[in-house]
Amino acid sequence: MFDTLTLKTDARGVATLTLNRPDKHNAMSAQMLEDLTQAAVTLGADDTVRVVVLTGAGPSFCAGGDLGWMRAQMSMDAQTRTAEARKLATMLDALNTLPKPLIGALQGNAFGGGVGLACVCDVAIAAGSARFGLTETRLGLIPATIGPYVIARMGEGRARRVFMSGRIFDAAEAVDLGILARAVPAAELEEAVDREVKPYLSCAPGAVAAAKKLARDLGPRIDAALIDHTIAALAERWDGAEAVEGIDAFFAKRKPAWTV
Template identity: 75%
Template sequence: MFETLKLETDARGVVTLTLNRPEKHNAMSAQMLAELTEAAACLGTDAKVRAVVLAGAGKSFCAGGDLAWMQAQREMDAETRSAEARKLATMLGALNALPKPLIGAVQGNAFGGGVGLACVCDVAIAVDVAKFGFTETRLGIIPATIGPYVLARMGEGRARRVFMSARLFDAAEAVQLGVIARVVPDEALAEAVEAEVAPYLACAPGAVAAAKQLARDLGPRIDDVVVDRTIAALAARWETEEAAEGIGAFFEKRKPGWVVP
C-alpha cells in the first residue's frame, strides 16, 4: 500500500507506523508526506486501532527534508514552492489531529522536520545517542511549517534556545526542552514505548480521542490562519539571496558566504 512507510498492527490494535527510507535517513520526500497524510487519515478512522507508534527504520529517525525534493524546489516559482510547503504542513496537521494516542520511538537522529514529527507525538521517547537540531537557518531558510508544533511543545522561551541557531543538541537537552519525554538506552526503547502504550489499552477509545481534542482546543491555536502564515514565511525566505546562497553552497559542498572563519 505504501512505498515509504511500513505499517504493522498487533493483536491489541497497536499500529507501528515506520518511516521506511533508511538509505536516505528517512528524509521526507513529497511521496512520504503524501503517504503519512493518507496513513493518518486511515488510522484515525479505524475503530480497531487503539494506539499508534511512530518509528524510523535504520540509523536515523528522520533527517528532515529530502535533498532531491529540496533541490527541485530551487527551480520552482513561489506559488509552487508554497504548494510544496503545504504538503508538509498538511501532514503535520494530520498527525497532530490524529484521534489516537501517538507515541514517538526516536531510535536515531532527528533534524528539521524530524524534530517536528517528534513534536506532534503525544509523547516521544528517544535513545540516549540521538542528536537533534533545527538546521534550516544554515541554508538561509527557516523552520516555518514545523514552527507551530515546536512552539506548542517547547514554549517560546525554550524554543528560542535552539530554533534559530541550527545548533545540534543531545537527547538529554531534548528532554529539558520538552521535545522528548525521556531518554533510554537503545536496548530499552521498545520497553519504554510499551510502557507508554499499555495504559491506553485500559481506557475508553472515544474518551481518549475526546480528551486529546480538548487538550488541542485548550492549547496554542494552530488553525488555517497560523498554518498559512508559516507557509507564506517559508515561501518568502526561499525568495531571498540568503536562501539561494545557502542552498547553493550546500549542494556545491562549500561554505556559504556568511560563515565566519
Template identity: 75%
Template sequence: MFNTITLETDARGVATLTLNRPEKHNAMSGEMLLELKQAAQDLAADDKVRVVVLTGAGKSFCAGGDLGWMQAQMTADAETRAKEARVLAEMLMLLNTLPKPLIGAIQGNAFGGGVGMASVCDVAIGVDHLKMGLTETKLGLIPATIGPYVIARMGEARARRVFMSARLFGAAEAVDLGLLARIVPADQLAEAVEAEVAPYMACAPGAVAAAKKLTRDLGPRLDDATIDHTIKALVDRWEGGEASEGIAAFFDKRKPSWQV
C-alpha cells in the same frame, strides 16, 4: 500500499507507523509526505486502531527534507513551493490532531522536519545517543511549517535556545527542552514505548479521543490561519537570496557567503 513508509497493526490495535527510507536517513521526500498524509487519514478512520507508535527504520529517525526535494524547490516558482509546503503542513496537522494517542519511538537522530515529527507526538521517547537540531537557518531557510508544533511542545522561551541557531543538541538537552519525555538506552526503547502504550488498553477509546481534542482546544492556536502564515513565511524565505546561496553552498560543499 506504501513505498516510503510501513504501517502495521497488531491484535491489540496498536499500529506502528515507520518512516522507511533508511538509506536516506528517512529524509522526507514529496512521496513520503503524501504517504504520511494518507496514513494519518487511514489511522484516524480505523476504529480498530487504539494507539499509534511513530518510529523510523535504520540509524536515523528523520534527517529532515530530502535533498532531491530541496533541489526541486530551488528552481520551482512560488506557487509550487507553497503547494509543497502545504502538503507538509497538512500532514503534520493530521498527525497532531490524530484521534488516537501518538507515541514517538525516536530511535535515532532527528533534524529539521524530523524535530517537527517528534513534536506532534503526544509522548516521544528517545535513545540516549541521539542528536537533534533545527538546522534550517544554516541553509538560509526557517523552520516554518514545523514551527507551530515545535513551539507548542517547547514553549517560546525554550524554543529560542535552538530555533534560530541551527545548533545540534543531545538527548539530555532534548528532554530539558521538552521535545522528549525521557531517554533510554537503545536496547530499552521497545520496553519504554510499551510502558506508554499499555495503559491505553484499559481506557475507553472515545474518551481518549475526546480528552486529546480537549487538550488541543485548550492549547496554543494551531488552525488554518496558522498554517497559511507559516507557508507564506517559508515561501518568502525561498524567494530571497539567502536560501539560494545556502542550498547551493550545501550542494557545492562550500561555505555560504555569510559563514565566518
C-alpha cells in the same frame, strides 16, 4: 500500501508506522509527505487501531526535509512553491490532529522536520545516543511549518534557545527542552515505548480521542490562518538568495558564504 513507509498493526491494535527511507536518513520527500498524510487519515478512521507508534528505519529517525525536494522549489513559480509547502503543513496537521495517541519512538537523530515530527507526537521517547537540531537556518531556511508545533511543545522561551541557531544538541537537552518525555538506552527503547502504550489499552478509545481534542482546543492556537502564515513564510524563504546559497553549498560540500 505506501512507498516510503511501512505500517504494521498487532493484535492489541497498536499500529507501528515506520519512516522507511533509511538510505536517505528518512528525509521527507514529497512522496513521504503524501504517504504520512494518508497514513494519518487511514489510522484515524480505523476503529481497530488503539495507539500509533511513529518510528524510523535505519540509524536516523528523520533528517528533516529532503534537500533535493527543497532544491527543486527554487526554480518553481510562487504558486507551486506554496502548494509544495502546503504538503508539509498538511502532513503535520494530520498527525497533530490524529484521534489516536501518537507515541514517537526515536531510534536515532532528528533534525529540522524530524524535530517537528517529534513535537506532533503526544509523547516522544528517544535513544539516549540520538542528536537533535533545528538546522534550517544553516541552509538559509527557517523552521516555518513545524514552528507552531515546536513552540506548542517547548514554549517560546525554551524554543528560542535552539530555534534560530541551528545548534546540535543531545537527548538530555531535548528532554530539558520538552521535545522528549525521556531518553533511554537504545537497547531499552522498545520496552520504554511499550510501557507508554499499555495504559491506553485500558482506556475507552472514544474518551481518549475526545480528551486529546480537548487538550488541543485548550492549548496554543494552531488554526488554518496560522498554518497558512507558516506556509507563506516557508515559500518566501525558498524564493530567497540565502536558501539558494545554503542548499547549493550543501550539495557542493562546501561552507555557505556566511560561515566564518
